[in-house]
Amino acid sequence: MNGFTRYVLRQLIVGMILLTAGLSCIIWLSQSLRFVEMIVNQGVSIGTFLYLTMLMLPSFLTIILPIALFCIVLFVYSKLISDRELVVMRAAGQGQWALAKPAVILASVVVLLGYALNLYLLPNSYKSFRELQWKIRNYSHVLLKEGAFTNMGNITVYVRERSSDGQLLGILAYDRRNPDKPETWMAAKGALVETAEGARVAMFDGNRQTVDRQTNKFSILYFDQGILDLKELGASADASANRHREARERNLGELFNAKPSVEISARDVGKFIIEGHKRLVSPLSALGFTLIGLFFLIDGNFSRRSQFRQVAISVIVVVGLRLSVLGLENIAAKNLNLIPLIYLYALTPMLVAAVALFRRKRFRLAKPVSA
Numbered sequence: 001m002n003g004f005t006r007y008v009l010r011q012l013i014v015g016m017i018l019l020t021a022g023l024s025c026i027i028w029l030s031q032s033l034r035f036v037e038m039i040v041n042q043g044v045s046i047g048t049f050l051y052l053t054m055l056m057l058p059s060f061l062t063i064i065l066p067i068a069l070f071c072i073v074l075f076v077y078s079k080l081i082s083d084r085e086l087v088v089m090r091a092a093g094q095g096q097w098a099l100a101k102p103a104v105i106l107a108s109v110v111v112l113l114g115y116a117l118n119l120y121l122l123p124n125s126y127k128s129f130r131e132l133q134w135k136i137r138n139y140s141h142v143l144l145k146e147g148a149f150t151n152m153g154n155i156t157v158y159v160r161e162r163s164s165d166g167q168l169l170g171i172l173a174y175d176r177r178n179p180d181k182p183e184t185w186m187a188a189k190g191a192l193v194e195t196a197e198g199a200r201v202a203m204f205d206g207n208r209q210t211v212d213r214q215t216n217k218f219s220i221l222y223f224d225q226g227i228l229d230l231k232e233l234g235a236s237a238d239a240s241a242n243r244h245r246e247a248r249e250r251n252l253g254e255l256f257n258a259k260p261s262v263e264i265s266a267r268d269v270g271k272f273i274i275e276g277h278k279r280l281v282s283p284l285s286a287l288g289f290t291l292i293g294l295f296f297l298i299d300g301n302f303s304r305r306s307q308f309r310q311v312a313i314s315v316i317v318v319v320g321l322r323l324s325v326l327g328l329e330n331i332a333a334k335n336l337n338l339i340p341l342i343y344l345y346a347l348t349p350m351l352v353a354a355v356a357l358f359r360r361k362r363f364r365l366a367k368p369v370s371a
Contacts, residue, residue, distance in 0.1 A: 008102035055129035114283025127249035288350035
């Protein structure tokens with residue numbers, strides 16, 4: 001690796017890191033605003049909130065990385081042309097490959113990173129994200145807020161304090177599930193327990209008060225240990241196992257072998273299979289976009305004026321390819337016979353740009369503008 005390659009590659013890597021970090025922060029912030037209500041309404045801690053939103057990062061990094069690489073290649077090479085550095089390197093005998101080598105090296109690294117994200121990090125992180133989100137929205141221990149009355153349908157629960165080890169101190173509960181015999185539970189301490197049948201509150205050193213509405217008879221029962229059943233409010237282990245799993249949280253084997261079942265409807269089978277093929281194809285877009293940008297910028301003609309025209313054309317081409325790929329994926333999901341077109345559509349622009357870029361061509365400067 002010569003000095004020019006190291007010099008350009010250093011600029012590309014620094015710009016890539018900064019641009020990717022900036023875009024990730026913007027998208028992360030916009031997406032995390034959807035979960036602020038979990039902090040306000042369901043008592044989720046800041047740490048859990050940050051962990052939940054960080055699990056979303058791999059899902060949009062797969063989209064950000066190719067776009068960020070394409071943008072930074074356009075910026076760095078346009079700057080090199082404007083500063084006449086590429087002109088000097090061309091005059092020194094450097095060919096097309098030598099000029100494009102730094103960008104191709106970085107693009108190859110991004111392709112490998114994209115496969116690592118698509119094949120491992122994305123399904124695992126999104127699965128963890130969905131499971132944690134589901135638990136927060138359904139498990140009743142999140143709903144039991146400290147120092148507040150929590151209304152959960154026909155049961156109202158008050159917890160004076162929650163200790164660091166998970167104990168509930170000062171419990172008051174009003175159960176209206178049986179309108180003829182409402183119950184009031186009071187206990188000095190307790191704990192929430194998740195069982196296969198559902199959520200339950202185990203109470204210690206308390207009493208249960210009952211009033212028969214028909215006879216107006218009041219009764220009180222003192223207990224050392226009592227159980228308040230919350231199974232109709234919480235989520236059971238069986239419900240957790242039967243949670244619908246989206247395509248993005250499944251591995252390749254599950255996606256390619258998707259068949260109509262209880263979990264997957266017949267009309268969604270195509271979407272699952274296309275998701276698997278998309279994971280194999282989408283990382284190649286980083287190399288394809290890079291070659292397209294290089295073709296329009298260093299294909300033998302260096303202008304002393306700005307490179308706006310070349311940059312604009314390359315952006316239009318990439319945006320057109322991106323939008324058409326989305327349309328092709330939707331069509332292929334309905335007709336699986338069109339799946340080979342997805343691979344053909346991903347490889348053709350890359351191969352055409354590579355052949356056009358690295359073909360032997362005599363370098364020439366743009367003609368000077370006459371007075």
